[in-house]
Amino acid sequence: MSADHAPPLQxxxxxxxxxxxxxxxxxxxxxxxxxxYTAGILAEHLHTRAAAGLFxxxxxxxxxxxxxxxxxxxxxxxxxxxRGLGPMRLRYTLLLNDDGGILDDLMATRLGDGGLLVVVNAxxxxxxxxxxxxxxxxxxxxxxxxxxxxxxxxxxxxxxxLRRLADGVAGLAFMSAAEATLDGHQCLVTRSGYTGEDGFxxxxxxxxxxxxATRLLAEPEVAPVxxxxxxxxxxxGGLCLYGHDIDATTTPVEADLAWTIGKRRRExxxxxxxxxILRQLAQGPARLxxxxxxxxxxxxxxxxxxxxxxxxxxxxxxSGGYGPSVGAPVAMGxxxxxxxxxxxxxxxxxxxxxxxxxxxxxxxxxxxYHRP
Amino acid sequence: MTAPRxxxxxxxxRLDGDLVTVGISDYAQSQLGDVVxxxxxxxxxxxxxxxxxxxxxxxxxxxxxxxxVSGEVVEINSALAADPAKVNADAMGEGWFLKVRLADxxxxxxxxxxxxxxxxxxxQP
Numbered sequence: 001m002s003a004d005h006a007p008p009l010q011x012x013x014x015x016x017x018x019x020x021x022x023x024x025x026x027x028x029x030x031x032x033x034x035x036x037y038t039a040g041i042l043a044e045h046l047h048t049r050a051a052a053g054l055f056x057x058x059x060x061x062x063x064x065x066x067x068x069x070x071x072x073x074x075x076x077x078x079x080x081x082x083r084g085l086g087p088m089r090l091r092y093t094l095l096l097n098d099d100g101g102i103l104d105d106l107m108a109t110r111l112g113d114g115g116l117l118v119v120v121n122a123x124x125x126x127x128x129x130x131x132x133x134x135x136x137x138x139x140x141x142x143x144x145x146x147x148x149x150x151x152x153x154x155x156x157x158x159x160x161x162l163r164r165l166a167d168g169v170a171g172l173a174f175m176s177a178a179e180a181t182l183d184g185h186q187c188l189v190t191r192s193g194y195t196g197e198d199g200f201x202x203x204x205x206x207x208x209x210x211x212x213a214t215r216l217l218a219e220p221e222v223a224p225v226x227x228x229x230x231x232x233x234x235x236x237g238g239l240c241l242y243g244h245d246i247d248a249t250t251t252p253v254e255a256d257l258a259w260t261i262g263k264r265r266r267e268x269x270x271x272x273x274x275x276x277i278l279r280q281l282a283q284g285p286a287r288l289x290x291x292x293x294x295x296x297x298x299x300x301x302x303x304x305x306x307x308x309x310x311x312x313x314x315x316x317x318x319s320g321g322y323g324p325s326v327g328a329p330v331a332m333g334x335x336x337x338x339x340x341x342x343x344x345x346x347x348x349x350x351x352x353x354x355x356x357x358x359x360x361x362x363x364x365x366x367x368x369y370h371r372p
Numbered sequence: 373m374t375a376p377r378x379x380x381x382x383x384x385x386r387l388d389g390d391l392v393t394v395g396i397s398d399y400a401q402s403q404l405g406d407v408v409x410x411x412x413x414x415x416x417x418x419x420x421x422x423x424x425x426x427x428x429x430x431x432x433x434x435x436x437x438x439x440x441v442s443g444e445v446v447e448i449n450s451a452l453a454a455d456p457a458k459v460n461a462d463a464m465g466e467g468w469f470l471k472v473r474l475a476d477x478x479x480x481x482x483x484x485x486x487x488x489x490x491x492x493x494x495x496q497p
Contacts, residue, residue, distance in 0.1 A: 041431040042406035228405075228432050297409050297453065299429055322408040322431050329409070351411070351427065 012058035013149045013206040014213055021217075021224050029122035031059040034226040041228035045324040048195055048233055049365070052155035053225030054216050057194075061125025062148050062203060063132070065116040068139035074108065074116060077135055079252060079271045081262030085110045088177040090190055093260055094252050095120075095128060100273025100280075101248040102255065104128050105240060107201075109177045109190060117177075117188065117203070119150065121242045149209035154199030154233075156368065157221035162189070162200060164219065169200065174369040183215045191370055194230065196237025196363055198370045235330060236323045238291060238362030244302060245289060245318045245332055253280035254334065256289045256362075287315065288340040291362040292331040292348070296355055299329040300348040306333055307347045307354060314339050317348065323364055330364045331357075376464060377440075377480060378489035384464060385440045385483065387474070392441050395468040396428060396459065399493045404430040407459040412448040412470055419445060419472060421479055426469050428459065441479040443472040 009032045018025065023034035034056065036044060047053055065074060071082040080093030090109035094102050104124040109117040120128045125144075132142045153162065163170035166180040172191040180189045185208035193199035204212060216222050231241065240246045246255045251273065258281060265271060269278060294300055299321050306315035320331030331348075339346065342361055347354040373393070376384040382400035386393045401407065409429040419425040419439035426437040448470045452458060459467035474480075484492060 035432070036405065040405050042408075045431070232431055298411060299409060299434070301434060322429070324431065 010059075012056055013209040014056045014058065017210050017213055018056065018224075023224070023226060026227070028227060029059055031122060033059060034224070036226040036228045037224045039223060041226070041232065042324050044223065044225040044229035045232050047223045048155045048225055048229060049197060049325050050155070051221040051223070052153055052157040052161055052199075052219075053195070053229065054213060054222050055152040055154065055225050055230055056149075056213070057152050057201070058149040058206070058209065059122040060150055061120040061122060061128065062145040062150060063118040063120065063125075063129065064143045064145055065118060065132070065136070066113075066141050066143070070114065070116045070140050071108075071110060073136045073140040074118070074132075075265075076270065077132065077272060078106075078108075079261040079265050079274075079277065080108070081264055082108055082110070082116070084262065084264070087112050087114075090175050090177055090192060091260075094246075094257065095131070096252075096272040096277075097248055098272045100251040100276035102242075102246045102250055102252065103131060103248060105242050105246060107190070107192060109188070111177075112179075117145075119201075123243060145203075147206050148203050149206045151202045151204070151209065151213060151216070152193055152195075152199060153202065153216060153222070154193045154195040154225075155197050155221075158197075158199045159370065161216065161219045161221055165215070171372075172200075172370070174198075174371050183212050185212055187212070194237075194239055195233040196239065196365055196367045197233075198368050232321060232324055235319050235321060235332065236325055236363065236365040237367060238332065238364065240289075240332075241319055250289075250334070251277055251280060251285065253277055254285045254287055254289065284337055287334045287336055289318070289332060289334055290340050291360040291364060292317065292320070292333055292346065292357050293360040293364075294329045294331065294348060294355060294357045297329065298350050298355055300331045300350055300355070300357070304331070304333070305349040306335055307349060308339065309345065309347070311347075311354070314346075325365050330360075332362070335359070375486065377483035377485060378492075379438070379440045379483060380492065381438050383437060383440045385480070387480065390474050391446065392443070392472045392474045392480075393468050394425070394437075394440055394470050394472060396437060396463055397489070397493075398463045401460050401463040401467070404428060404435060406431055407456045410452040410456050410459065410469065412452070413445050415445050415448055417445050419443065437469060439472065440483065441472055441474055441476075443475040445470050446473050447471040
């Protein structure tokens with residue numbers, strides 16, 4: 001598609017705030033988003049692991065599913081156990097196609113009234129809404145909450161910061177949600193995130209987002225963090241980026257996301273591609289997503305071919321770069337199952353030269369979720 | 373050493389006798405962001421003007437560095453292996469990349485002086 005015909009980029013409610021903070025804005029999934037602020041990706045990354053980073057993730061899709069048992073309805077499209085999800089609890093799950101390929105990854109929160117708040121990726125939200133409306137039938141409505149913003153406050157200081165604004169939320173357990181009034185704004189707060197650190201995601205009316213973001217940034221521990229560090233943080237955390245590490249051609253089992261398939265779902269199936277996925281669970285997949293550590297200093301980027309000792313290609317890097325907290329390059333990719341064991345030597349073809357590497361455990365940086 | 377001269381690809385050169393020191397401009401390092409890895413050619417290799425001579429990687433991406441002149445690589449800045457952030461801290465000094473023995477001095481003629489380069493950078497979108 002020619003740039004002349006590209007639709008204009010959308011802006012989040014925090015666009016002006018990003019500009020005033022000196023952000024470098026880039027196009028991302030149809031939005032003008034901050035890739036970094038003046039501190040830079042390295043400093044923003046390290047600050048998030050040391051204190052707290054504030055991320056604007058308002059480009060992501062927030063959907064509300066309501067009607068007759070939305071959890072049971074959504075279970076027909078995902079392998080996660082949503083019927084077993086208690087009120088104000090959330091779960092990571094995967095929207096699947098009929099071959100067991102992943103259409104999107106999402107967070108589903110069961111609200112107090114039995115409805116579901118579903119957060120999906122920005123690039124896939126239009127397709128997800130169409131798909132869900134098509135597949136869920138008339139008993140469940142799918143509403144886009146386009147008038148809501150989403151902030152993420154991530155890092156070891158996040159809970160202490162939020163405690164100053166609302167006492168209750170700091171006690172939430174990982175993957176739990178609460179309604180809270182933050183700085184006078186009614187918010188839905190979940191203890192979740194995409195960095196591997198403790199932290200929160202805060203859904204609130206778009207009009208209130210700049211004020212709350214400014215309030216949070218006034219706390220001494222909090223610095224703004226852009227998409228660049230969001231990517232390096234999630235990569236070190238071993239977390240998948242949709243469209244890169246997972247897509248319609250990868251199954252949950254191949255993606256090493258079998259942990260998202262609940263026991264009841266394994267026994268009874270009833271999700272798209274169940275035959276393929278249950279067979280892979282029983283027999284093992286032909287390929288698997290693994291962590292990869294280059295043995296030298298050169299980062300291996302997405303698309304880097306992975307070869308074995310005889311030079312035969314056995315996989316491909318799907319995310320890769322420099323891990324600021326690791327202090328070395330890190331990557332994830334798919335390899336043939338025979339090469340997936342931790343420690344297996346591999347070679348990465350970077351700029352035409354084979355570079356030594358090995359399969360490494362994920363995450364590269366230990367998760368520090370709040371599990372009281 | 374002579375005053376630096378610049379390419380439109382944001383490399384700089386300084387001439388000292390027949391040796392040309394090559395680096396990337398301060399503007400280039402600021403656009404790249406934090407440099408985490410620099411890949412330099414082996415000394416003794418010949419580089420060709422306008423062709424890839426080195427690679428500089430930030431957290432986000434890898435960028436090619438093109439040889440501003442043709443000639444044999446006689447020295448590389450091996451300090452960048454342990455401390456690639458020197459490129460950010462001092463792009464025009466300690467963050468130099470390589471030294472090339474200049475084969476054809478006329479190759480320097482088309483390069484911009486600092487004032488012209490800064491005007492060129494101003495015009496970048």
